[in-house]
Amino acid sequence: MLLKRFLPLVAFAALVLLLVRGLALDPTALPSARVGQPLPEFDLQVLGGEYRRSAGQWHGKPALLNVWATWCFSCRVEHPYLLDLAESGVTIYGLNYKDDPAKALTWLEELGNPYAETVVDIDGDFGFDLGVYGAPETYVIDAAGTVQYRHVGVVDERVWTEQLAPFFGGGS
């Protein structure tokens, strides 16, 4: 009978726990559908170069693939940190997403270039195949060319240490 009396309280407590956990979840966190799959095929012009790149040519070591554009305000915010990362030896490839290549080149000249290489995706076709829905987005690509992780939004020190660095053997 004691159990019966406390049943509503127990049920209420369970509900509260469930809801509190729900509050802690980030509803905008959206795992990429490409995680665990090879980087989609592409064949794109390299920014500032006369040659093209395809997916396979980036294999060999883990790298970040950063989706950016000059129209993207947050990209300007994360840019200095990407420079720091590149400085510390992390390979970062750039995907210039739906942008004007001329503006993109000016941007890199003015702000510095953290990218080992940037490919130009004017129509956003490669971005679409990758499941990009805005900029900035940053993907972790492992040595075999498999997408391991996607971070939507600005990469900063915290995002790097907590989410991205583990894919690079724990530290930068």
Add this chain to the structure above:
Amino acid sequence: MKLFRWLLLSVALCSAVAWGVIETYEFSSPALEARYKALSQELRCPKCQNQNIADSNAPISRDLRAIVHEKLETGATDSEIIDFLVDRYGEFVRYRPGLDRNTLWLWSAPLILLLMAMAVVLLQIRRDRASAMSPVQEARAEALRQKFQDEGSQ
């Protein structure tokens, strides 16, 4: 009357603006157009998470609408189009997600709740039956009721 005319005008202007956001597509048949409408209502914008791609004017929604239009015109089936988008953006883009490990609870919850409700009702009925009076008790209760009624009317 003048006020009414102004109201009408402002309403007309507002709706022109609202419609101007979303581009229109030409379809080769009304059937395709109907399927386009249905699909764009059912697909969710990955960026603005509580809108379908028909209502959203986010760039990504515009892209998705263009893809849906293009795929429809090249003869893709609805499920091919949905699969194509799910491959890239995940189950998230569907407002009616398919049945998998993650959505099992979602889909089975109504059935589970229905069964629970039925169990409660059945238990209640059984309890009512158990506490029902036997014919003898019934007769005595009736007699008592009669007695009090008689006393009350005196």
